[in-house]
Amino acid sequence: MQNKVERLETEKAEKFLFDMFELDEEEFAAVWGMEEMTQELFNLCLTKSITQNYISVYNELCRKYPGLCGNYEQQLIREAEKIECPEKTEEEKEADWQNLCKRICEKYGEDAI
Numbered sequence: 001m002q003n004k005v006e007r008l009e010t011e012k013a014e015k016f017l018f019d020m021f022e023l024d025e026e027e028f029a030a031v032w033g034m035e036e037m038t039q040e041l042f043n044l045c046l047t048k049s050i051t052q053n054y055i056s057v058y059n060e061l062c063r064k065y066p067g068l069c070g071n072y073e074q075q076l077i078r079e080a081e082k083i084e085c086p087e088k089t090e091e092e093k094e095a096d097w098q099n100l101c102k103r104i105c106e107k108y109g110e111d112a113i
Contacts, residue, residue: 011056018057022048031061042068043075 019028027045029035042065049058062069088096104112 011060014054014056015060018049018052018054022052022054037065037068039068039071043072046072 019031023031023045026035027041027048030037030041031045035041042061046058046061046069049055049061101113
C-alpha cells in the first residue's frame with residue numbers, strides 16, 4: 001500500500017502525463033483555467049481520463065467541476081436508459097442455469113443443490 005507521499009507523487013505524475021499526452025490545446029487550456037471549461041470540453045476530458053485509466057485525474061476533474069460532473073452523469077444515465085438489452089431465449093436461460101448448478105456442485109459437492 002502506498003503511503004500518502006507516494007500516492008501524491010503518483011497522482012502528480014498521472015496528471016502531468018494526462019495533460020501532456022492526452023489533451024489537445026483547447027482541452028489543456030480549459031483544464032488549466034486559461035479558457036472556460038464548457039460541458040463539451042469537460043465531457044471530452046473526463047472520457048479521456050476514464051478510457052486511459054487516469055483515475056486520479058478523473059477524481060480531480062469531478063471535484064473541480066461538480067456541476068459539470070453532475071450533468072455528465074445525467075447524460076450517461078439518459079444514454080443508458082436508451083439501451084435495449086436483448087432477451088435471452090429459454091434455451092439460453094436453461095443453459096445458464098445448468099452451468100450455474102454444475103459450478104456449485106463442483107465447488108460444494110453434489111448435495112449442494
